[in-house]
Amino acid sequence: MNRGLTLSNLVVTGPAGLIVTRMDLHVEPGQTVALVGESGSGKSMTAKAMTGLLPRGVSATGNLQLDDTVIDLSEGPTALSHLRGKRISLLLQNPFTSLSPVHRCGEQITATLSPDLRRSKDEIRRRLDEVDLPERVARQFPFELSGGMRQRVALAASLASNPQILIGDEPTTALDVTTQREMLNLLERIQQERNMSLLLITHDLGVARERADKILVMYAGRLVESGHGSDVFTHAQHPYTAGLRDSDPPLEHRLIELPAIAGSVPHPWEVAIGCVFAPRCNRADDHCRSDAPELVGTASQVACWKPITQIEEQPTLQIAHDVAPQNSKDPLVVLTGLSQRFTPTAPLALDDVSLEIRAGEAVGIVGESGSGKTTLARCLIGLQSFDSGTISWSIDVPMAQRAQIVFQDPTSALNPAMTIGATLAEALRAGQRDKSEVESLLHLVGLPSEYANRRPSGLSGGEQQRVAIARAIAPRPRLLICDEPVSSLDVSVQAQILNLMNSLLRDLGIALLFITHDLAVVRQVASRVYVMNNGKVVESGAMEEVLLSPQHEYTRQLFASVAGK
């Protein structure tokens, strides 16, 4: 009777065309299945189709079978109404928006229970206890809780009617690294206690590898590979899976160059004929470009005409030694005792921070949200004033040539009303350089010169970030500050940008301040690192030393949560 959940032949169609193409999926009772993919892969639409939450203008066909109940998805969301919330439940990504702001948490958790259970104090206490929350939370409003606590409330709410299967749509992505790990542990514990199936939708390969019994890889609306646990990655058969695995930066060592996948993820409806991955695949031939491969195999499945066989030699990755940079003796800028408080009642955003960057070296700042790392960058670049402390530069050049900055969100980093060429020309002029350098600047960041005439809206996120980097290096600053420059990019694109940064550092000899929450990312770029928490620098030193023997308790905690996702 208990046969788990089977999704067969799911097709999701939107106004622009196909979003998900012929997707099959099976989850055993008590099993954890991870659905992995980059943005636009169709993984979230699959979850929405399974819960009848497709947006207007998007429709699905296919069958969903849960034990003995079979539902034809083409009948629309009402067909799912007696499963949804009762036997299948969904946990969303953003805990800040998934709860009603004006209703108390207790009320929201028990909304799906029978009226007499809804009022029962014991019931609410039991529900909160299951997700490790104190009883007082029942009377609180969501805005009074931290992100992690809100997500626990949301979890308790989605478990209220005791579903057989829980779909988690990036349930930890919006949380801080340390909170992520707690949340994943909680999910795992509850899943075991309840013998519940878990379908985990994630872009994070680490999460999938550590937690899933089975992993499915999606690309451009199609399932390209599936298999048991981490096997999918260690013995990747599909070139995309292998590429995804290789471009995910390792924490253990620094690579001279991350193996990146060229290009960017296409929209599913833009793929006309042939294999969806063919345009970015270095193994593709004419056959791949003209015929779409089917998913074949039993234990592990792959949709590829030329899968990677186990006998094939894996390309060896070159491990770099953390070399001390040249000119490392002269400090470029020294920050001493920087402090800043935004409002009188708020805690210190920066608490006596001292830091030094030497000419031509790459320094990393690691911290979670609220650690003060962004405030520090803004003070350094002059976008933010500070209460006390000093910043002293050892060079006497115009501001524009001292330091430049690259921000996180590439979509708002460029003026939508200006062409790329105009943006770069302006930046060159600001650094007293000639605007004829626009073309060479574009080549430097790996973009063709025709892009000068385009506007930002015609570029992909990765390309926009390349332009933002080009603008920042245009005046030839001595220091380039990057504030989470890759955290809103897909893994395959992230690797391209990290490689670009490393090559720029080598070629131009400028210093880099790289700010991130991601230890593995900073490992690939920086030779020295500062760890920040609650506005303080808690630890600093050479990258390797800090990684091998972290001294501060917080640093150890941070490493533990990354390593054991």
Place this chain on the structure above:
Amino acid sequence: MTTRRSLIPFVTGIPLSIIAIFVLASRWIVPNATQQDIMTGVTAPGTAGHLFGTDQLGRDIGQLAIAGASSAVVGPIVIALGSMMIGILLGTFAGYMGGWLDLLLSKYADLLLALPTTLVALVVTGLIDGGYWVTVLVLIMLFSPTDIRMIRGSVIAQTGRPYIESAKVLGLSRRRIMFRHILPNVLPVAFSTMLLNVAFALVSMSALSFLGLGVGPGVPDWGRQLSDSRDLIDRNWGSVVLPAMLIIITAAAINLLGDWLQDRFEQRAVQR
């Protein structure tokens, strides 16, 4: 839905072009609109030579309405333009620079918004006894605070964006950031708001002339025509229905167009 929405410029374009022709060419189309014919007096619609009948002075309602288009439309266009120019100038400065100018302007707006615009317009224009253009000036003063606020809001929204911060880090001058970076991204919204303001100003202007203010006696104007013909409604319904419909249709067409433009700009902003 999208196909039907895209018909809007066409649907609103027809009445608006006709009105535009009236405004530009009324002196050639209806040169004798204000000619009185006391002997005829009030006649019902359909009387020979008078499709919409005549008023108590024997003036042809249709001709008078055509001639009244320019006073109904020109003032409001000037009001919307003038108020938006003030809005862009002061709003950009207030939004980007902040400080005392910002504070002063926001207090001024608060004060004016404490009373309905109709009431303030009525009291001020009524007491100072100005003509048409004084009324226009008063309405510019009354309209500008909302425009300043709107522009200020969009400027502030742009100022927080990374591309403006990058421009600051590049050391670009304030003037360059304001006029080369911020303003081009604010103008689309400003334009659609201005269009909506034309409709609002049209209604306000004709309301004042309906109350006997703004337009001198004898000058053809829709609001004036309506108030003159209020007592004729039982003898010549055309004298009320025609100017009323003209005001409603013109205002609605401009509003529909402005609303459609605003939607399009918003969509484009989202796609970016």
Place this chain on the structure above:
Amino acid sequence: MDSAHSHRRLTQLLSRGSLTRFIIVRLAATGLLLVVLSFVVFALLHLTPGDPARNLVGVRNVTPELLQSIRDKYHLNDPFLTQYLHWLGNVVQGDFGESIRNNTTVTTLLSDRVLLTLQLAAFSFTLTVLFAVPLGIAAAWRSGSVLDRSVSAASIVGVGAPTYAVGLLLLYVFGLWLDIFPVYGSGDGGFDRWWHLVLPAITLASGLAAMVFKLTRTAVVAELNQDYVAFAQSRGLSHRQIRSLVLRNAMIPVATSLGLVFAFLFGGTILVEVTFALQGIGSLLAGSVTFKDLPVVQAITLLTATVIALTALAVDILYYVVDPRVRKRGMK
């Protein structure tokens, strides 16, 4: 939420003292605004072209004695600030002086007419809320449907349609052509009064309803697009539960905007009263402006400002009570 619960919550709030403090701060701000406005209103007398004393004489025969008596009465020879303080002192006691046009005090003139205007305002406000809010909710719920598209298009026309033009059209169609409603006048009180007010109230409500419809629809659509609605659906909450969730959230902006609507109501009454020849405050103001009956103009302007300021205050307090986020952080 039952009324006992909300009552308990209200008393709880009052006892905590935060609400009272909030009210005091807002009251002070409102008072300040009114003082500044009263100053501007008083200055109208001097901003009007011509000698203030002569303006106050109006259509009476100008004799030196009359001018002198007016100067004495309004303290026109005193410094500006002293004049203002005298005037303000009288205003606070309910004395706005005498009407120039009618030989009565402004206060009697107003008290004769204020009821009709209040009735008209209440009638059209009720009509607005009864029609526009449910329609706005329904249109948002079925956005893109025929209902939504037609009412939305009508509301764009309605927002821009001038009240007097709509009024005269209604007057022609329902008053003269179909002969259902009375054409002019305000009736003999009781039911007849309300019957006479039907057309004016509909006229006034048409523009307001369009605005309230738009605001309600926007607010509900915004809430429907929130994640918490999708999350509630995925948990299998009933349609009724989801509706109450959404409406409780959407209620906050809608209730706030109803305050704004109230301000528009008073601008609109002027035109509607003139159109339908109703003897209310609005038509009195229009007449007084053309006659330069300054004491009456000052009184009506200041009263309107007071009503609007108090409404804004009430809305702020309401906001404070219904939105827990505001309650926690306090208003700016």
